Structure formats: C-alpha cells, structure tokens
Amino acid sequence: MVESAVVVGTGLIGTSIALALHQRGVDVALSDRDPAALRLACDLGAGRPLAQEQTEPADVAVVAVPPGAVPAVLRDAQRRGLARVYTDVASVKSSVVRRVAELGCDLTSYVPGHPMGGRERQGPGAARADLFLGRSWALCPAAGTDPAAVKTVTLLAELCGADPLVVDEAAHDRAVALVSHAPHAVSAAVAASLLDGDATALALAGQGVRDMTRIAGGDVGLWREILGHNAGPVAAVLERVAADLAAAAAALRSGDPGVVEDLLERGRAGHARVPGKRGAGPTPDDAVLSVVIPDEPGALGRLFAAAAEAGVNVEDVRIDHSPGLPLGVAQLSVVPEARDRLARALTEGGWSVHR
Amino acid sequence: MVESAVVVGTGLIGTSIALALHQRGVDVALSDRDPAALRLACDLGAGRPLAQEQTEPADVAVVAVPPGAVPAVLRDAQRRGLARVYTDVASVKSSVVRRVAELGCDLTSYVPGHPMGGRERQGPGAARADLFLGRSWALCPAAGTDPAAVKTVTLLAELCGADPLVVDEAAHDRAVALVSHAPHAVSAAVAASLLDGDATALALAGQGVRDMTRIAGGDVGLWREILGHNAGPVAAVLERVAADLAAAAAALRSGDPGVVEDLLERGRAGHARVPGKRGAGPTPDDAVLSVVIPDEPGALGRLFAAAAEAGVNVEDVRIDHSPGLPLGVAQLSVVPEARDRLARALTEGGWSVHR
Structure with a gap:
C-alpha cells in the first residue's frame, strides 16, 4: 500500500x-x-x-x-x-x-x-x-x-x-548511456556546429535539425553531472558514434560511397528498433487521413464531431498550421479498417480529405 | 505570371x-x-x-x-x-x-x-x-x-x-550541409549505435532518442546520393562533430568536466539559434492546457465541442497516449488570454485539466 x-x-x-x-x-x-x-x-x-x-x-x-x-x-x-x-x-x-x-x-x-x-x-x-x-x-x-x-x-x-x-544497475547505466546520455551529448555537438552557420544557413533549417537539437536545450549543470556520473558507458557510445562519423567524413572526401551507404543502412535498421510513442512503432501510413481545416473557432470541434458521427474513434491527431494562410491540416490517426469510412463521411460532409 | x-x-x-x-x-x-x-x-x-x-x-x-x-x-x-x-x-x-x-x-x-x-x-x-x-x-x-x-x-x-x-550556390551547399545533410548522417550514426542495445535498453528509450533518430528512417539511396554530391561541405561538418564527440569521450574517461561542460554550453547556444516551427520559437507554456481524455469514441470530439462552447479556438493539439491505460492526455494550445477561461469551462464540464 x-x-x-x-x-x-x-x-x-x-x-x-x-x-x-x-x-x-x-x-x-x-x-x-x-x-x-x-x-x-x-x-x-x-x-x-x-x-x-x-x-x-x-x-x-x-x-x-x-x-x-x-x-x-x-x-x-x-x-x-x-x-x-x-x-x-x-x-x-x-x-x-x-x-x-x-x-x-x-x-x-x-x-x-x-x-x-x-x-x-x-x-x-x-x-x-x-x-x-x-x-x-x-x-x-x-x-x-x-x-x-x-x-x-x-x-x-x-x-x-x-x-x-x-x-540490473550496470545494465541500466549502459542502457541509458545508449538511449539517453550519449544522444544528449550528440545533440549538443550538432547544435554546437550550428554556431558556424550564418543567418542564411539557419534560415534553411527545417524540422530535421530542430528534432536533432531539441534536447541540447536542456540544463547544462544537470547534464554535466549526469554524463560525469555515467562517464564510462557514455564515453564508449560516443567513441563509436565519433568513429562512424569520422569514417563517413573520410569516405566522403575519398569518394567511397560504400562506407556512407553502410552507415545509412545501419541507421535505418537502428531507427526501426526505436519504440514508437505507443510502444508499437510509428503509426502505419494506411491509418492516417489529412484533412484541411479552416483556422477559425470551432473548426476542429466540427471535424471531431463529424468523425464521431461516422462512428470512428480518432486515436491521434497532429495539426500542421500554415503560416500566412487561413488554413491548417489535421492529420487524423485511426485504425486502418476505419480510414476509408471516415474519408467518405468527411468528404460527403464537405471536408477536403487527403490520404 | x-x-x-x-x-x-x-x-x-x-x-x-x-x-x-x-x-x-x-x-x-x-x-x-x-x-x-x-x-x-x-x-x-x-x-x-x-x-x-x-x-x-x-x-x-x-x-x-x-x-x-x-x-x-x-x-x-x-x-x-x-x-x-x-x-x-x-x-x-x-x-x-x-x-x-x-x-x-x-x-x-x-x-x-x-x-x-x-x-x-x-x-x-x-x-x-x-x-x-x-x-x-x-x-x-x-x-x-x-x-x-x-x-x-x-x-x-x-x-x-x-x-x-x-x-549563392556554394553558400547554399555549405548551409544545407550544416542544417540538413550532416545532421542526417549524425542521426544515422546515433540510430546505428542502438543496434548494440538489447530489448531492455530500447525499452528505456524516450522522446529524446526518438527525435534524434527520426530522420535516420529516410531513403538510403537518395541520401547516399545527396551526401555524395555535397561531399566536401558535409565532411567538414562531420569532422567537427566527430572531433567534439571524441574530445568529450576522452574528457569523460579522464574525468575532465570542463570539456564536457563547454560542449553542453555551446550546444545550448547553438540550440537557441534554431528557428521554431512557426518562425517564433516554441509555444509559450502559458498557452497550453493538458486535459486527460478517456480512450473511447467521441472523447476528442466532446472535448473540442466543449472548447467551442466556451468560445475558445484551439490552435494546436497534441495527444499523448498512455499504453496500457484507458486514457490519454490532450495538450491544447490556445492564446494565453483564453487559457484560464478554457480551463474553468472544461473543469466545470467535468474534464480533468492540468496547466
């Protein structure tokens, strides 16, 4: 109790x-x-x-x-x-x-x-x-x-x-070095590299580098302490990542595409191992509908009401706003079996639906 | 025209x-x-x-x-x-x-x-x-x-x-090497390092490493070609990142906290230069409400209908699901002036609201 x-x-x-x-x-x-x-x-x-x-x-x-x-x-x-x-x-x-x-x-x-x-x-x-x-x-x-x-x-x-x-405590420390502590240091290194860029370079920054540098915004004192307390396991991961990047750089300079391709292939394989938000990998594409929504009070409410009327449970939603335009796009996640039904119902209701 | x-x-x-x-x-x-x-x-x-x-x-x-x-x-x-x-x-x-x-x-x-x-x-x-x-x-x-x-x-x-x-085309290539191409290779290297982890290690993975490895899921053939075509500028960035990580690893092994702290400080400074999704940084916290939602058909619809009834426009929403639990959390973004009003209306309507 x-x-x-x-x-x-x-x-x-x-x-x-x-x-x-x-x-x-x-x-x-x-x-x-x-x-x-x-x-x-x-x-x-x-x-x-x-x-x-x-x-x-x-x-x-x-x-x-x-x-x-x-x-x-x-x-x-x-x-x-x-x-x-x-x-x-x-x-x-x-x-x-x-x-x-x-x-x-x-x-x-x-x-x-x-x-x-x-x-x-x-x-x-x-x-x-x-x-x-x-x-x-x-x-x-x-x-x-x-x-x-x-x-x-x-x-x-x-x-x-x-x-x-x-x-086990040693296994824990190796695990968090791999999935949390070393990635934090790598995020910091990518973010630090941006200090070399001018305003134009930063203007070309997109979601990829935003995601890569998000955790670099964390508290410096706390993270210095965490990395120091888990020094050995973190250093081991950082050494492997640094070696991979140095090898990729050398291969790019010497024009050896095999090394770069191998890194990208291993990266894809590693990416596939990361559990999704719900522990089951990313939402399959066949379960997502994109719906254009006007940027006005109640628009999302009407959209969800329409989905409920169609008897479809919206499991997840992401809104992409469109700066400077009076609309956005709602990406609705539903079970794959319900996607077509929802698309039909929304289209009949006058919504602009994209699969 | x-x-x-x-x-x-x-x-x-x-x-x-x-x-x-x-x-x-x-x-x-x-x-x-x-x-x-x-x-x-x-x-x-x-x-x-x-x-x-x-x-x-x-x-x-x-x-x-x-x-x-x-x-x-x-x-x-x-x-x-x-x-x-x-x-x-x-x-x-x-x-x-x-x-x-x-x-x-x-x-x-x-x-x-x-x-x-x-x-x-x-x-x-x-x-x-x-x-x-x-x-x-x-x-x-x-x-x-x-x-x-x-x-x-x-x-x-x-x-x-x-x-x-x-x-200028050369400036463009250096810029995208910095904000897109090199980060892609780094994401691949972090994702590749996860191949060393067992199931327990991956079970401890959180949003940080998910964000760090997202772009590593991209098309290998296309990215090999892009990196190869921009080899010099990409290699230059990767060499700097690799050197930073190797230095951090060496400092961790020798117990020199200054090197790690310097990397984290530079990372924070670089992170601050990344433009936000809407060009204006992250949504201020005073404009976000967290609402617990039951995982059942129509729950989100009822939530948005309640917001519309309160006359509040929900500008953005993110859903955090809770694996194994029959509920999720909707994070609603509204204009700061409307937050308290929406919180009151939802609370009175029986919703569990968190600021």
Whole structure:
C-alpha cells in the first residue's frame, strides 16, 4: 500500500511525482532546501510541507535530487526515519549506489529507481502529473533489497502511470548511456556546429535539425553531472558514434560511397528498433487521413464531431498550421479498417480529405 | 505570371509542388518515367499527363528528380522546349550546376532551386500541397541568369506558400550541409549505435532518442546520393562533430568536466539559434492546457465541442497516449488570454485539466 509519501526535492521530477501521487489520493509531504521551490510545489497542489517533527514514517520516501546529492540526502532521510521504504530518481545508478553504500545507508529499504520522463524545462513550475504516463520506470534492487520494498516502489511507479521495469544497475547505466546520455551529448555537438552557420544557413533549417537539437536545450549543470556520473558507458557510445562519423567524413572526401551507404543502412535498421510513442512503432501510413481545416473557432470541434458521427474513434491527431494562410491540416490517426469510412463521411460532409 | 507549369518527376517533391500549383489555378502538366507514379499523381489531382506533342511552352518547368539525374533531364526538357523558364529542386547545387553547364544547357533560363520541405516517406502518395508552406525555398541564380526567370521561379515558390531566399550556390551547399545533410548522417550514426542495445535498453528509450533518430528512417539511396554530391561541405561538418564527440569521450574517461561542460554550453547556444516551427520559437507554456481524455469514441470530439462552447479556438493539439491505460492526455494550445477561461469551462464540464 502507498497511502503516504515524502518527496525530498521539489524540482521537475519530484513535483511531478508528487502531483501524480496526490491526484491518486496519496498523502504527500514535500521538502526542498529552496523555500520558493517548496512553496510553488505546494501551491500547485503537489502536497503539504513536511513537518519538522515527523511522528509516523511514511510508506515511501522519494529522494528527487541530482545524482551527486542522492547519497547524503538519503542518509539524512533514513536517520530521520522519514519512511519505511526509500527510492531515488537519479538517471545514473552504479556510482550513486556505490556512494550510498559507502555512507552506511540501510540498503534493505532502498530501491534505486529511475523514471524515464523529463522535459527541457526545469523546476516545479514545469511539473506535470502526467510526466510519467506510459513511460518506463527502471528499478534496480540489489540482492539484499527487501522484496516488500521493491513491491512498494513498483506500486509507486504504477500510481504515476508508469511501467516499472526491474533491471540490473550496470545494465541500466549502459542502457541509458545508449538511449539517453550519449544522444544528449550528440545533440549538443550538432547544435554546437550550428554556431558556424550564418543567418542564411539557419534560415534553411527545417524540422530535421530542430528534432536533432531539441534536447541540447536542456540544463547544462544537470547534464554535466549526469554524463560525469555515467562517464564510462557514455564515453564508449560516443567513441563509436565519433568513429562512424569520422569514417563517413573520410569516405566522403575519398569518394567511397560504400562506407556512407553502410552507415545509412545501419541507421535505418537502428531507427526501426526505436519504440514508437505507443510502444508499437510509428503509426502505419494506411491509418492516417489529412484533412484541411479552416483556422477559425470551432473548426476542429466540427471535424471531431463529424468523425464521431461516422462512428470512428480518432486515436491521434497532429495539426500542421500554415503560416500566412487561413488554413491548417489535421492529420487524423485511426485504425486502418476505419480510414476509408471516415474519408467518405468527411468528404460527403464537405471536408477536403487527403490520404 | 505562372499560369502553366510542367513538372518532370512525380515523386514526393514534384507531386507536392504540382498539387500546390494546381490548387492555385495553375495548369499543370506532369511527366515521370514511371507510369504508375505518373498515374497516381494525376489521380491525386496534381495535374494532367504531359502531351507527347507539346504545342506551346509552359511558363515554367520544374525538374523534380534526384540530384544526379537533373542535368540530363534538364537538357532534354530544354531541347523539347517544354517551358520558357526552368528550375530544379535538388538539395545540392554546385555539383549539379557544374554538370548542367558541361552538358551545354541554356543557363540564362535555368534558376537552380531547392525547396526546404520533405518527409521520411517517398513517392507521390506521400505528397502534400502544404509541404512547403512557411518553409524557405532557396534560389541560386548565377550572374548570367535572366532576371525575368528569377522572377518567375520566385513566384512559383510563393504559389507553393514558401519563402523564396536568394543565396549563392556554394553558400547554399555549405548551409544545407550544416542544417540538413550532416545532421542526417549524425542521426544515422546515433540510430546505428542502438543496434548494440538489447530489448531492455530500447525499452528505456524516450522522446529524446526518438527525435534524434527520426530522420535516420529516410531513403538510403537518395541520401547516399545527396551526401555524395555535397561531399566536401558535409565532411567538414562531420569532422567537427566527430572531433567534439571524441574530445568529450576522452574528457569523460579522464574525468575532465570542463570539456564536457563547454560542449553542453555551446550546444545550448547553438540550440537557441534554431528557428521554431512557426518562425517564433516554441509555444509559450502559458498557452497550453493538458486535459486527460478517456480512450473511447467521441472523447476528442466532446472535448473540442466543449472548447467551442466556451468560445475558445484551439490552435494546436497534441495527444499523448498512455499504453496500457484507458486514457490519454490532450495538450491544447490556445492564446494565453483564453487559457484560464478554457480551463474553468472544461473543469466545470467535468474534464480533468492540468496547466
């Protein structure tokens, strides 16, 4: 049961967890060394301030501070007896767990954790109760971890809408180096290369480079710390990527198309392994309809009403606006079997439909 | 005036241009060496098949074939006298223009062009009339190009909703190497690195690596050709990125945080230079509402109907689905002044609203 929780650290992650728990009826006590951050989190409805004199330990305490601060904060929380079970949210595990052990923390009640949610923005103001909805939440219990503690933290992750995934801490660190930490450094390198471009070059930038550089906008201090704490695994991935790019550059200079083609082929194969937003790859093309919509109040409402009248559930929608033109395009995702029916119904209703 | 046009090559780009021109009332004749592609483009309403015996030259002909095929196709089009003015859409210019000159094409009526629009999907079936809406469209006239021809192709770009931008061909090639071609190779290298990960590692993949690897899903043959045609400028960018990544890896191994921090700082600065989707950066957070929606027919329709009843125009919407949970989250973008009103109306209507 998770009926009460303490969240230490009301930044983006801590406040988002607190918001989710609070919405599910959990009694949440909050603390942060920054009084303004704590006040904002409380005002947002994430919980109440942790009382100085705690009477009863909570079911679980979440240490939601940067990786380097986790060991000391966890030790202090355990000394105060804030909870029966403890977890953290640091995106690196081996170095954190090693230091936790060195500080003499109780390891039986501590379940190292890492929810896979984030945003470019930081702080409680950016928090969202749905930040972890449908995301994986890694748990890295050790041999000596109390199974009941693992059960509690599993429940905590589920209360936040996440998908708990038990994984060895070293495997976790290698995995996040591959799918998160090294890509962050690569995004930074691509973004840094843009400093060489003039205004004309940047005017030619499209969605591709926007996507490639989005995560480079993240917090420098936090990411320096994350990369440093996971240095070995991240360096290994960066070395492979750098070698691939250096080889491609050399092949381009010497006119050897085979090396470039091999990189592009491996890239396509790797791209196919990335799970889609819903864990099932990208929406198949045969399930998307493009509908031209006038940019006026109620247009989207009328469109969805027409879809509902046709008995078709729109599973996803993306709007492409057309700067300078009074229209946009809604891309509706539906189950493939329903696409033709929806297209017919919308066309009969006067909508301009494209497949 | 652009009242008539010929589009040679009915792939994604050619068909999209033809659709846009046709929608604006231009008489569009199409040709493609693949009869199925030509038929599909015509069926989509992109225009009519080019007659074998052309009587009158069109105002403009668009050579919309891969870079390596442009020179010969342009020469043949000029020999047939298909149009008074010619342009192409190849994403590399110097090597194409050099070969065009070698083939003895008329350079006064040829305006090298490059619309900055694209998709991962290829072929006429993926074409969209709005593919170039709000995008830059580079024009690279030479000293000897007829100014009237430049005017015609400028008008062509504007009819497609794009923003024409005159730029020297060498500067164009360096620019697209920086903002498009090199990022594509980097995306491929990141995606290729994922081949080293097991299923658990991929399960921890989030939006960051999805964005980083999206363009790696593009057509291998086309991109090998593009990179090869712009080899020098692309190699120069890849060498810089590879050097940055190798230096970061070495610094991580030796525990030198300054090098990593410098890369992250430069990445943030470069990220800030990338223009946003609508040319004005990301939607401000104070204009977004998150609303929990049940995953059932008509839910989105009811949501939009409620917004319309409140008199609020929803400008943009993104749906985050929650795998395994019977709900999703709709992120509604509205003008900041309307956000509180919409939140109140939806809350009163029983919706779970988050700011």
